[in-house]
Amino acid sequence: MADSDIAHLVREYVRGMPSLPTTVSKVLEVCNNPKTSPIDLDRVIQLDPVLMGRVLKLINSAYYSLGSQVTSLVRAIIMLGVNTVKNLALSSAVLDRVSSKKDFRALNMEGFWRHSLCVGVTAKLIAKQRGIEVKGLEEYFAAGLLHDIGKIPLNTALADEYVRTMSLADRERISLVTAERRGLGMDHSEAGAVVAETWKLTGAIADTVRWHHDLESYSGEYGDVLRTVAVANFFANREGIGFSGNRYPDRASPETYSLLGIEKTMLEDLEVPVNAEIEKAKVFLKLGG
Amino acid sequence: MLRVTIWGDRGSMPTPGPDTALFGGNTACIEVRCGERLIIIDAGSGIRPLGEKLMREDIKKGPISADLFITHTHWDHIMGFPMFTPIYVPGTKLHLRGPVSYEDDSLEKVIGTQLSYRYWPVRQDELAAKIEYEQIKETTIDLGDGIFVTTKYLNHPILCLGYRIEYEGRSFVTVYDTEPFRNVFPTDPADPSYDEYAASEGEEAARDENEKVLRFFSGADLLIHDTQYSAKEYLKNKVGFGHSSYEHAINACHKARVKHLVMFHHDPNRTDAELQELELFYQGKVRGKTSLEIEMAREGRSFTL
Numbered sequence: 388m389a390d391s392d393i394a395h396l397v398r399e400y401v402r403g404m405p406s407l408p409t410t411v412s413k414v415l416e417v418c419n420n421p422k423t424s425p426i427d428l429d430r431v432i433q434l435d436p437v438l439m440g441r442v443l444k445l446i447n448s449a450y451y452s453l454g455s456q457v458t459s460l461v462r463a464i465i466m467l468g469v470n471t472v473k474n475l476a477l478s479s480a481v482l483d484r485v486s487s488k489k490d491f492r493a494l495n496m497e498g499f500w501r502h503s504l505c506v507g508v509t510a511k512l513i514a515k516q517r518g519i520e521v522k523g524l525e526e527y528f529a530a531g532l533l534h535d536i537g538k539i540p541l542n543t544a545l546a547d548e549y550v551r552t553m554s555l556a557d558r559e560r561i562s563l564v565t566a567e568r569r570g571l572g573m574d575h576s577e578a579g580a581v582v583a584e585t586w587k588l589t590g591a592i593a594d595t596v597r598w599h600h601d602l603e604s605y606s607g608e609y610g611d612v613l614r615t616v617a618v619a620n621f622f623a624n625r626e627g628i629g630f631s632g633n634r635y636p637d638r639a640s641p642e643t644y645s646l647l648g649i650e651k652t653m654l655e656d657l658e659v660p661v662n663a664e665i666e667k668a669k670v671f672l673k674l675g676g
Numbered sequence: 677m678l679r680v681t682i683w684g685d686r687g688s689m690p691t692p693g694p695d696t697a698l699f700g701g702n703t704a705c706i707e708v709r710c711g712e713r714l715i716i717i718d719a720g721s722g723i724r725p726l727g728e729k730l731m732r733e734d735i736k737k738g739p740i741s742a743d744l745f746i747t748h749t750h751w752d753h754i755m756g757f758p759m760f761t762p763i764y765v766p767g768t769k770l771h772l773r774g775p776v777s778y779e780d781d782s783l784e785k786v787i788g789t790q791l792s793y794r795y796w797p798v799r800q801d802e803l804a805a806k807i808e809y810e811q812i813k814e815t816t817i818d819l820g821d822g823i824f825v826t827t828k829y830l831n832h833p834i835l836c837l838g839y840r841i842e843y844e845g846r847s848f849v850t851v852y853d854t855e856p857f858r859n860v861f862p863t864d865p866a867d868p869s870y871d872e873y874a875a876s877e878g879e880e881a882a883r884d885e886n887e888k889v890l891r892f893f894s895g896a897d898l899l900i901h902d903t904q905y906s907a908k909e910y911l912k913n914k915v916g917f918g919h920s921s922y923e924h925a926i927n928a929c930h931k932a933r934v935k936h937l938v939m940f941h942h943d944p945n946r947t948d949a950e951l952q953e954l955e956l957f958y959q960g961k962v963r964g965k966t967s968l969e970i971e972m973a974r975e976g977r978s979f980t981l
Contacts (some may be wrong), residue, residue, distance in 0.1 A: 424869065425860040425861055425874075425878075426861055426862065426869045426871060426874060427869075429861075429874060451813060451829075453814065453829075459877055459881075461861060461873070461874045461878050461881060462877060462878075462881040464860065465857055465858075465859065465860060465878055465881040465882050466829070466857075466881065466885055467829075468831070468832070468833060468834075469860065470833050470834065471777055521872055521873050521876055524873055525873055525877075
């Protein structure tokens with residue numbers, strides 16, 4: 388398939404891109420419950436990268452024309468009310484019920500979700516330990532949670548090609564992003580940029596999605612978030628928490644650690660709190676396993 | 677000249693009967709005249725008598741033409757629409773604007789569904805009037821003839837807009853149905869669902885939103901504000917219902933240098949005697965402490981600005 392066909396397929400797919408079904412039933416349960424607390428709603432949306440992106444997109448769309456960009460769900464819940472945000476999430480989730488586990492062929496959906504959550508949680512914990520103010524922490528979490536969003540269109544719209552790409556990475560012991568460039572002519576950060584553009588995501592989230600495998604080329608203002616997510620991503624892959632198809636991840640460079648002002652050994656201390664956070668999320672979503 | 681007349685000031689449900697004859701039992705409807713132009717805010721049951729007046733008086737000068745603004749689509753604010761006689765009269769022109777929460781149905785469908793056989797003997801597409809529906813958000817609309825309408829999202833269980841009408845240097849504002857924005861996230865670290873970020877971001881967001889509402893009605897010549905409850909009633913078990921207390925409205929108006937506050941959206945259980953007593957009580961409370969003038973909304977009361 389020509390590279391231009393691949394790009395076209397990805398764009399077409401992204402236009403109607405579904406949410407991850409793992410959390411859909413939980414979203415339905417939380418949203419259909421009239422006693423849902425704001426914090427439950429905030430959590431269930433945050434835990435699903437696709438849904439969170441879509442809800443933020445709707446909130447910031449011309450539909451509500453709120454004047455200033457709203458990037459936090461907490462603020463959206465206070466401004467628009469629990470009911471409106473519930474309806475936004477419910478509508479997105481219901482629309483997305485058309486998608487199912489069979490869409491996930493090369494990548495396992497649950498493994499992918501767990502990897503995304505691990506990177507989000509780890510990025511947030513690293514930021515917290517580095518003394519980033521509380522208000523800024525959610526940006527690290529969201530950027531980590533959404534960083535691999537570009538894998539969804541590749542995995543679904545180009546399922547056969549993606550299975551072959553992952554085999555290539557395994558066979559040649561190269562990182563998945565390298566295999567994607569070689570096998571597809573488009574890597575998941577480029578596909579992610581299409582998702583970000585379509586959903587009108589901007590700032591740290593969009594830049595992380597696009598540049599998390601290309602730190603050296605990045606010249607924007609969110610380098611700190613980007614580097615934190617890159618370290619968190621390496622940590623998640625090394626620890627084997629979840630699986631995003633990357634058995635041979637590129638290491639974060641020593642420069643990345645020094646720019647963040649952290650030691651590699653800091654990651655050792657993160658294992659316990661990261662696992663605790665993921666356990667909490669698992670209990671919440673009744674994922675089990 | 678900007679002239680405002682109240683045709684319905686009751687909240688939730690019409691309350692006819694001897695106990696409500698003085699302050700009125702119709703639900704929300706306000707007539708605003710800017711020179712020759714007619715603006716109507718809300719189509720609660722009060723729009724029925726307004727329609728009758730238009731048919732008696734205005735129709736003599738020619739077909740009725742009006743801009744109708746709906747604050748939100750809860751039933752007490754739209755229930756009078758099927759009984760608004762001008763919609764059955766050929767030549768009537770209505771520009772109906774309002775917000776719709778996130779759902780697939782349009783404003784036309786949400787309001788027009790009342791005009792379907794299961795609820796009403798006349799269907800929407802049988803109406804003689806020319807009605808243009810427009811879904812609106814936070815915006816400023818130039819109505820022409822020097823009239824500007826600015827809108828602001830309020831805090832109610834569905835999307836609800838406040839309206840600020842400016843004409844010939846005068847301003848009239850509606851701020852209902854609403855309650856103060858508040859942090860809905862737990863702030864006590866001992867609470868099992870406490871989240872540090874949500875707690876602090878929630879505080880800041882609520883403060884920002886309340887300030888925006890204050891700015892929205894700042895310096896208004898006349899303000900009609902939701903006051904369904906007393907502060908005691910509100911705090912007892914009405915938080916989150918989307919309605920304000922007298923105390924909140926009075927304090928906010930004083931702070932925003934509003935000149936005249938009309939307390940509106942009376943609770944359906946509130947009798948004339950109780951409203952009279954409350955009016956005297958709050959007037960007494962503020963006397964000598966503020967230049968703000970306050971009164972309870974009364975059906976039929978007009979204000980010339």
